[in-house]
Amino acid sequence: MADNEAVTFHCPSCGADMKFDAELGKMKCEFCETIADVDAFENDNTDTIEEDIVEGEFEQDNEEILLHKYKCSSCGAEILADDHTAATFCNFCGMPAMIEERLQGEKKPAFVIPFKVNKESAIETYTAWAKKGIMTPSKFYAKATIDKITGIYVPFWLYDYHARMYLTAHATRTRSETRGSYRYTHTDHFHVVRDIETDYLKIPADASEKMPDDVMDKLEPFNYGDLTSFEMPYLSGYYAEKYNYSAEDMAPRLEHRVKNYINTEVMRTIVGYGGVQVTQRKMNVQKLRAKYALLPVWILNCTYNGKNFMFAMNGQTGRVVANKPVSAKKVLGWFSGITVLLATVLYIIGIFL
Amino acid sequence: MKISKKIAIVLLMAMISTLLCGYNVRFDEEKFRVIDNVGYFSESEQKELHSYLTQKSKEAELDLVVCIENKSVSGDYEDEQNAEDIYDNAGYGYDNGSSGVMLYINLDSRYAYICTTGIAIWYIDDYDIEDILDDIWDDIVEGDYFNATKDFADDVTIIAEKFLENEEDGIEVWQEEGYTSYEDFYNDFVRHNTDVDYTLEPTAGEIITNILKNPLWCIVIGAVISGIVVLIMCMGHKTKMKANGNTYIDRNTYVTNQVVDQYLRTTTVKTKIETSSGGGGGGGSFSGNHGGGGRHF
Numbered sequence: 001m002a003d004n005e006a007v008t009f010h011c012p013s014c015g016a017d018m019k020f021d022a023e024l025g026k027m028k029c030e031f032c033e034t035i036a037d038v039d040a041f042e043n044d045n046t047d048t049i050e051e052d053i054v055e056g057e058f059e060q061d062n063e064e065i066l067l068h069k070y071k072c073s074s075c076g077a078e079i080l081a082d083d084h085t086a087a088t089f090c091n092f093c094g095m096p097a098m099i100e101e102r103l104q105g106e107k108k109p110a111f112v113i114p115f116k117v118n119k120e121s122a123i124e125t126y127t128a129w130a131k132k133g134i135m136t137p138s139k140f141y142a143k144a145t146i147d148k149i150t151g152i153y154v155p156f157w158l159y160d161y162h163a164r165m166y167l168t169a170h171a172t173r174t175r176s177e178t179r180g181s182y183r184y185t186h187t188d189h190f191h192v193v194r195d196i197e198t199d200y201l202k203i204p205a206d207a208s209e210k211m212p213d214d215v216m217d218k219l220e221p222f223n224y225g226d227l228t229s230f231e232m233p234y235l236s237g238y239y240a241e242k243y244n245y246s247a248e249d250m251a252p253r254l255e256h257r258v259k260n261y262i263n264t265e266v267m268r269t270i271v272g273y274g275g276v277q278v279t280q281r282k283m284n285v286q287k288l289r290a291k292y293a294l295l296p297v298w299i300l301n302c303t304y305n306g307k308n309f310m311f312a313m314n315g316q317t318g319r320v321v322a323n324k325p326v327s328a329k330k331v332l333g334w335f336s337g338i339t340v341l342l343a344t345v346l347y348i349i350g351i352f353l
Numbered sequence: 354m355k356i357s358k359k360i361a362i363v364l365l366m367a368m369i370s371t372l373l374c375g376y377n378v379r380f381d382e383e384k385f386r387v388i389d390n391v392g393y394f395s396e397s398e399q400k401e402l403h404s405y406l407t408q409k410s411k412e413a414e415l416d417l418v419v420c421i422e423n424k425s426v427s428g429d430y431e432d433e434q435n436a437e438d439i440y441d442n443a444g445y446g447y448d449n450g451s452s453g454v455m456l457y458i459n460l461d462s463r464y465a466y467i468c469t470t471g472i473a474i475w476y477i478d479d480y481d482i483e484d485i486l487d488d489i490w491d492d493i494v495e496g497d498y499f500n501a502t503k504d505f506a507d508d509v510t511i512i513a514e515k516f517l518e519n520e521e522d523g524i525e526v527w528q529e530e531g532y533t534s535y536e537d538f539y540n541d542f543v544r545h546n547t548d549v550d551y552t553l554e555p556t557a558g559e560i561i562t563n564i565l566k567n568p569l570w571c572i573v574i575g576a577v578i579s580g581i582v583v584l585i586m587c588m589g590h591k592t593k594m595k596a597n598g599n600t601y602i603d604r605n606t607y608v609t610n611q612v613v614d615q616y617l618r619t620t621t622v623k624t625k626i627e628t629s630s631g632g633g634g635g636g637g638s639f640s641g642n643h644g645g646g647g648r649h650f
Contacts, residue, residue, distance in 0.1 A: 134586060135583075135586055135587055162606075166611075171614075178626065181625060181626050182623050182624065182625055182626065183623070183624050183625075183626055184621055184622070184623055185621065185622045185623075185624070186619050186620070186621050187619065187620045187621075187622075188616065188618075188619050189616075189617040189618050189619070189620070190614055190615060190616055190617060191613065191614075191615040191617055192613060192614055192615075193611055193612070193613035193615075194609075194611065194612060194613075195609070195610035195611035195612075196607070196608070196609050196610065197606075197607075197608050197610065198602055198603060198604075198606050198607040198608065199602075199603040199606040200598065200601040200602055200603065201601055201603045202601060203601045217594060217596075218592050218593070218594050218595070220594075220595065220596035220600065221595065221596040221600045260598070261597070261598030261601070261602070262598070264597070264598050265598055265602065269609075269612070319595070320592070321592045322592065323592070326587050331583055331587065334579075334582075334583050334586065335576075335579050335580065335583045338575070338578070338579035338582055338583070339572065339575040339576045339579040340575070341575070342571075342574065342575030342578055342579060343568070343571040343572045343574070343575035343576075344571075346565055346571040346574055346575060347565065347568055347571040349565055350562065350564075350565025350566045350567075350571065351427060351428075351566075352428075353428070353430070353561075353562045353565060353566075
């Protein structure tokens with residue numbers, strides 16, 4: 001048993017729970033519709049709930065996971081959360097609950113981008129996306145599936161990097177002329193040198209073990225104009241994770257990314273040549289700082305034929321990242337239909353030829 | 354030696370002799386060269402035409418045949434196919450091969466067609482066919498197929514003899530077609546069931562028509578196109594990375610320390626411009642083992 005605290009926000013007017021409203025960008029009471037600024041809730045109108053630790057209760061991928069048990073301050077029901085959950089809901093009464101100890105000290109995010117796309121818009125986008133895929137199994141736009149869509153604040157590290165690249169290359173430019181019955185091809189040879197340095201700011205890298213890196217990368221870019229100092233009320237009404245990977249853990253992946261960026265940037269400056277052969281390339285990338293931030297993502301997981309498919313939507317810009325599953329039945333249906341149609345049309349054309 | 358063995362040897366020799374003799378037979382003179390499926394010609398006319406065509410076949414060294422049909426068809430292609438089938442099924446052909454020319458007249462579709470086979474494809478090109486049709490056209494239009502057949506046989510013989518004379522004079526026409534030996538040329542144009550490709554390619558239109566007439570090909574083409582369409586429909590579901598270096602670059606800190614584009618030297622390569630020389634060849638347009646041309650009257 002360990003004593004930790006989870007936080008919920010209550011309406012100053014009626015005492016009901018308050019959630020962050022993505023459209024308004026403020027806290028809103030779902031019961032009496034009282035609206036209040038996020039700032040007004042920091043350290044005020046909060047309840048704490050007690051925690052128990054239940055070890056080895058569930059198994060996932062043959063590994064025991066540690067579950068923490070909290071008591072809901074609203075209904076008294078138990079709330080179970082794993083090691084990395086920072087914000088969740090009571091499964092019984094639906095009251096938002098934040099685990100404050102996972103949002104404090106070094107685990108406290110420096111920044112947050114609040115949700116701008118609300119659940120209704122996310123559902124609308126998802127439904128349109130699913131129906132657009134004519135090969136998508138109908139299960140994917142069933143109401144039961146759509147209702148599973150969840151708003152999550154995903155932990156990201158925002159890295160600042162300094163990159164420098166020195167490059168030498170042999171470049172050629174070709175021109176030709178015709179004299180009599182001969183063609184003369186002239187090739188001009190050049191020695192090319194580039195030495196460029198620059199900073200790259202706030203490159204995001206998701207620090208959650210649960211989120212696939214490629215999906216999170218494709219959700220970019222986020223609009224950093226909305227990046228704001230972290231305050232816990234932004235999490236009310238959404239799930240949130242704390243980071244699994246430290247900034248140092250993620251650094252190699254980021255360094256690789258920055259090296260690609262600076263290389264592309266330098267190569268972009270070598271123009272006007274027909275051929276470029278790099279003879280020397282020196283790169284130096286240096287991590288300046290990494291800040292912990294929570295970024296908004298709408299997630300929907302659906303299993304089809306034993307395989308998990310994830311729909312992810314940038315909770316700020318609405319950008320959708322998802323690979324639609326393909327229904328074998330629909331593929332066969334379309335293939336047969338088109339084949340029969342085309343074969344018939346071709347044969348009829350053949351008769352009249 | 355037992356009597357039975359002697360008999361067996363004699364029979365074997367007789368069979369070999371028959372085969373050898375058969376090989377030497379230039380063509381079957383008795384095979385009737387008038388196919389009148391509508392009873393247009395009288396019996397005497399048929400006999401006279403057969404004799405005439407047989408005589409001309411010997412001179413032209415091509416089997417000359419006439420066919421009168423009255424068959425409902427969906428297009429010229431079907432008429433042409435029908436003419437080729439009649440020729441092939443009857444087993445016409447000069448010199449143990451298939452070489453020959455048939456005048457095919459369908460009274461239902463009012464289509465006259467000259468079908469060439471084997472070396473006749475090469476002897477009688479599209480222009481010759483037009484000339485022959487021009488020559489017999491008045492008779493065809495007036496329904497005088499007897500005279501039309503005789504004129505047709507005369508014209509084909511004249512054209513074929515030119516080639517035969519030239520060959521005898523030592524003008525080896527097959528060389529113009531790019532063959533290194535007469536045997537290869539002969540095998541391509543005369544022999545039945547040869548696997549050697551013809552040097553004259555069928556036109557794109559003929560290939561397309563042939564393909565579209567075959568329902569199996571239509572299904573295959575439909576399946577291939579359908580497969581590509583369905584594949585594109587499935588592939589369209591992937592999302593690509595949108596952010597790149599420009600998304601995160603801080604232009605305020607961008608420093609260009611060194612930019613060098615130093616000219617070193619120029620190298621020159623001199624190449625002779627090849628001029629293409631054109632060439633020509635004879636022969637009529639054809640597909641499969643037959644050639645030909647026709648028109649409506």
